[in-house]
Amino acid sequence: MRSYRDLFRTPEFTPFFLSYAAYNAALTIGGLSLATLVYRATDSPLLSAMSMFGPQLAQVLGATFLLSGADRLRPRSTLAGMGLAFAALTAVLALPGLPIWAVFGVVLVQGLIASLGGGVTGGLLNEILPKDGFVLGRSVFNMASGLMQVIGFATGGALLALLSPRTCLLLAAALYLMSALGYRLGLTARPPRSSGRPSVAATWRTNALLWSSRRRRLTYLGLWIPNGLVVGCDSLYVSYAPHAAGALFACGALGMFVGDVIIGRFVPPALRPRLATPLLLLLATPYLLFVLRPGVVLAALAVCLSNVGFAASLVQQERLMSLTPDAMAGHALGLRSAGMLTMQGVAAALAGTVAQLTSPATGMTVMAAASLAVTGCLAWGWRRAGARPAAVEA
Numbered sequence: 010m011r012s013y014r015d016l017f018r019t020p021e022f023t024p025f026f027l028s029y030a031a032y033n034a035a036l037t038i039g040g041l042s043l044a045t046l047v048y049r050a051t052d053s054p055l056l057s058a059m060s061m062f063g064p065q066l067a068q069v070l071g072a073t074f075l076l077s078g079a080d081r082l083r084p085r086s087t088l089a090g091m092g093l094a095f096a097a098l099t100a101v102l103a104l105p106g107l108p109i110w111a112v113f114g115v116v117l118v119q120g121l122i123a124s125l126g127g128g129v130t131g132g133l134l135n136e137i138l139p140k141d142g143f144v145l146g147r148s149v150f151n152m153a154s155g156l157m158q159v160i161g162f163a164t165g166g167a168l169l170a171l172l173s174p175r176t177c178l179l180l181a182a183a184l185y186l187m188s189a190l191g192y193r194l195g196l197t198a199r200p201p202r203s204s205g206r207p208s209v210a211a212t213w214r215t216n217a218l219l220w221s222s223r224r225r226r227l228t229y230l231g232l233w234i235p236n237g238l239v240v241g242c243d244s245l246y247v248s249y250a251p252h253a254a255g256a257l258f259a260c261g262a263l264g265m266f267v268g269d270v271i272i273g274r275f276v277p278p279a280l281r282p283r284l285a286t287p288l289l290l291l292l293a294t295p296y297l298l299f300v301l302r303p304g305v306v307l308a309a310l311a312v313c314l315s316n317v318g319f320a321a322s323l324v325q326q327e328r329l330m331s332l333t334p335d336a337m338a339g340h341a342l343g344l345r346s347a348g349m350l351t352m353q354g355v356a357a358a359l360a361g362t363v364a365q366l367t368s369p370a371t372g373m374t375v376m377a378a379a380s381l382a383v384t385g386c387l388a389w390g391w392r393r394a395g396a397r398p399a400a401v402e403a
Contacts, residue, residue, distance in 0.1 A: 013145075013149070016146055016149060019138060021195065021196055021197060023195075024195020024196065025134070025192075025196060026149065026153060028088070028092075028187075028188045028189075028191030028192045028195060028196075029130065029154075030157050031184050031185075031188040031191060032092060032095075032185065032188035033153060033157040034160065034184050035095070035182070035188065036181075037157055037160075037162055037165060037258075038165040038168070038180060038181045039099050039102075041061070041161070041162055041166070041169070041255060042168075042177035042181065043060050043061060043102060043174070043178065044057045044060050044061035045174050045247065046060075046174035047109065048248065050109065051109065053365070054247075054248035054365055054372075055361035055362055056361075057248055058247075058357045058358070058360060058361035059116075059354075059357060059361060060116060061244060070124070076124065076216070076340055077208060077212040079128025079129050079132055080128070080132060080201060080202040080337065080338075080340050081201045081203050081204075082201055083198065083199065084129050084136075084199055084201075085193065085196040085198050087125060088130070088133075088196070089189045089190075089192040091122055091129075091189075092185050092186065093185075093186070093189045095122065096182045096183070096185035098118060099178055099182040099185060100178070100182045102115055102178050103175040103178035103182070120350075120354075124346075124347050124350075125343065127342060127343050127345065127349075127350070128340055128341075128342050128347075129339060130150075130342075131326075131342030131343065132202060132338050132340075132342060132343070133196075133339075134146055135335075135338045135339070135342070136199070136202065143327065143330060144273055144326075145273050147327075148269045148270070148273020148274065148320075149273065151323065152266050152269045152273070154262075156262070156266055157262075160259075161262075162254075162255045163256070163259040165255055166253075166254070166255020166256065166258075167255070168180070169255070202336065202338070203336055215340050218337070219337065219341055219344060224332055225329065225333070227390050228329050229348060230383075231285060231289070231321075231384075232322060232329070232345050232349055233345075233348040233351075233352045234387075235292065235293065235321075235380045235383050236289070236292060236321070236352075237349060237351075237352030237353045237355065237356045238293070238356045238379050238380035238383065239293055239315065239356075239376065239377065239380050241356030241359055241372070241373075241376040242360060242372075243258070243261060244360055245369040245372050245373055246258055248364060248369045249299075249369035249370065253309075256309055257305070257308060257309055260312050260313040260316075261313065261315070263316075264312065264313035264314060264315060265317070265319045265320075267317055268288070268320030269319075271317075272284070272288075272324065273323055281323075281324050282324060284320075285321050285324045286387075286388045288317075288318045288319075289318060289384040289387075290318070290381065290384055291318035292315055292316070292380065293315070293318070293377045293378075293380035293381045293384065294381065295312070295314045296311065296315055296376070296377030297374060297377050298311045299370045299374050300374040326342070326345065329342070329345060330342075356376060359376070360372045360375075363375050363376075
């Protein structure tokens with residue numbers, strides 16, 4: 010499967026794609042609105058970064074206790090339920106007078122619920138599409154995320170100039186409701202991919218099995234750490250350029266969109282495995298420019314170029330699927346998502362702390378340099394392991 014036409018002719022793909030896009034638009038507008046609300050209330054780069062990326066920190070709890078549900082719950086019901094839960098919690102965040110501690114309590118609950126999302130979505134996509142369509146389908150979902158970020162951050166920035174952050178949060182809640190409705194009406198009721206009830210023991214057992222392979226470990230670390238550190242740079246946009254953060258986020262999403270189109274549609278499958286390290290280097294290098302404290306225009310160009318490198322995750326996810334049995338696909342992708350988002354939350358906290366002590370520009374530079382160092386170590390590890398995985402590892 011090499012064409013978008015074939016992809017969208019696949020039964021259920023179009024409603025799945027549209028519902029996912031609505032969910033990401035809500036996530037984008039809601040995150041920017043909440044970060045702006047917290048920054049205006051506290052004038053703190055750390056708290057602003059954590060309000061936007063804090064839900065990711067809760068992913069580590071989901072990966073530890075809940076992730077077995079990615080293959081043991083009914084996909085349609087789970088995705089629709091997540092949309093409804095996010096709509097309700099985002100509406101709570103819009104309540105006037107909600108104290109900051111309560112805001113972060115809601116953010117924690119959102120992260121716990123979201124910890125299932127990556128695994129359920131990835132596993133269902135792997136089920137809907139044939140094997141040769143996974144990378145193309147995953148790239149289109151990444152493109153949807155990127156495009157919704159472009160639209161969402163641009164729209165969110167414009168809305169925040171006209172409306173209050175709380176009103177924008179209510180608009181995000183309405184989009185979450187739309188996504189829940191799309192999942193409920195557009196997807197077929199499928200049974201779980203694996204038998205048994207979700208449990209902590211099953212989660213730990215499967216996590217241990219996935220982690221037992223050295224190549225899978227290296228793949229997971231490559232998916233989690235370099236891009237997580239760069240997201241720490243992203244978390245400082247609001248404090249770096251308070252009146253142009255939406256433009257920086259939109260330019261970053263545009264770069265991500267371009268990278269996914271190129272890798273997913275035009276790069277031959279035989280070439281893709283060689284591109285993970287170059288793309289990760291591209292992801293971090295432009296942020297070194299922030300040591301010079303560039304203006305908004307130059308910063309936006311650097312961000313756009315950098316985010317092309319996020320397409321490395323497509324290459325790495327394809328590698329992960331080649332190393333993982335089908336029965337664990339949802340759990341494996343869920344662990345990828347939970348670990349990645351957890352690292353993004355950790356990086357946001359680290360970047361916010363550095364920015365609090367120095368400046369947002371220094372925080373971005375430090376996180377980019379750390380990402381480059383980790384990428385170099387992982388490339389060395391792959392050379393020692395034998396670079397190209399060829400078979401599923403149980």
